Amino acid sequence: MNDQTPRRYRGSLIERAAAANQFAPAPTPPTDQPVPPLPVSRAEPLAPPLVQDQREPLPPLQVEPERTPPLVEPDAPVLRRGTAADPVPPAPPHPDYAPEPGSGRRFAxxxxxxxxxxxxxxxxxxITSLAEEFRMVKRQLLLTARAVAAADTVKAADRARMILVCSAQPNEGKTFCAINLALSMAAEKDVEILLVDADFAKPDVLERLGLPQGPGLLDALAGAVDDVxxxxxxxDVPQLSVLPAGTKTTSDTELLASDRARAILDGxxxxxxxRIVIFDSPPALAASPAAVLALHVGQVLLVVRADRTSESDLREAVSTLDGCEHIQLVLNSVSFQPGGRRFGTYYGETGK
Structure with a gap:
């Protein structure tokens, strides 16, 4: 028979444990009321710092604005013609190429x-493409000088070794070609080169070579210097010397047309x-000395700039310089065309 007597509630396990240990448990809130949130307070420091920081606060960090580096450094050489920066070969020792004692010449x-x-x-x-191009130019000039020397008189043969580098108008590259031609010819074994700055109005040869100014051709023509x-x-380049233009004067053309000039230039x-004498002349259509100088030389190298010299200027310049029988043209500032002939690269190739 089942015992229907209700059992006495003895309490929960927690309540009985609390009674056995003599402490009262926290009352259980009714389940139908929300549990209040716990109070939240800011944490207090456990203890003040043992040592006060006596250091001064650091100043704010200064941040400089970012700068874009220049494309070319200020002291870097500006290269032209798209060539790479090859190391500049050192100059040979000065005493090896100094003039003989008592010659009276300057050295620089x-x-x-x-x-x-x-x-x-x-x-x-x-060896670059530019070097190869001037090798071809000088070879033609040397062949012409030898042909004239074999066929004509001794005086004509001497003048064949006198070359006038000229252009029709300014800024067509005549001084650039004159200097490079002189440097290329100085590498020959059997010649000596004298580069004469005969652009009396705007002499530029010595500045481009880094040489000091001094008395020159005009001083000799005017009689201020007895011996040119x-x-x-x-x-310090073997077999290369330079004759400056000299003191400027307004009568340069008249001095060149004098008998004294003929004797000095022939001398x-x-x-x-x-010796091969190379004259850097003023432009033929811009200054009159070019036409007079053409009467004293045996060859004229007329620089024609591909992107600037017009056909009419070229024809007029040739007519102005017709005092010289042998006039040859050199084309300057030619744009590179893919597939065309390029000098200089052959020496960098290795054969198999």
Whole structure:
């Protein structure tokens, strides 16, 4: 028979444990009321710092604005013709190429860095397309000089070794070609080169080579200097010397047309049978000395700039310089065309 007597409630396990240990449990809230949230308070520091920080606060960090580096450093050489920066070969020792004692000539080294910055040939440098081009130009001039020397009189043969580098108008590259032609010819074994700055209105040869100014051709023509050879500046490039333009004057054309000028200019070639005289002339259509100088030389190298010289200027310049029988043209500033002939790269190739 089932016991239907109701059992006495003895309490929950927690309540009985609390009674056995003599502490009262927290009352259980009714389930139908929400549990109140616990109070939240900011944490207090457990203890003040043992040592006060006596250091001064650091100043705010200064951040400089970002700067974009320049494309070319200020002191970096500006290269031209798209060539790479080859190391500049050192100049040879000065005493090896100094003039003989008692000659009365001055001596000055050529600034190789100035040649690099000007995009010109550097003596002892690597063989480039520019070097190969001037090799071809000088070869034609040397062949013409030899042909004239074999066929004509001795006086005509001496003048064949006198070359006038000219252009129709300014800024067509005549001085650039004159200097490079002189540097290229100086590498020949059987000649000596005298580069004459005959652009009397705007002489620029000495500045481009880094040589000091001094008395020159105009001083000799005017009688201020007795011997023009004493005005020549020997350089540290073997077989290359330079004759400055000299003191400027308004009568340069008249001085060139004088009998004294003919004797002095002819004497430059006659003084040394190995000497080739290269004149850097003013433009033929911009100054009158070019036409007078053409009467004294045996060859004219007329620089034609491909993107500037017009056909009419070229024809007029040739007519102005017709005092010289042998006039040859050189085309300057030609744009590169893919697939065309390129000199200079052959020497960098290795054969198999």
């Amino acid at each position: 080294p050529i600034d190789r860095q100035a040649l690099v910055e000007g995009g010109m040939l550097v003596p002892g440098g690597t 050879e004493a005005c020549i500046v020997d350089t 430059l070639a006659q003084a040394n049978p190995r």
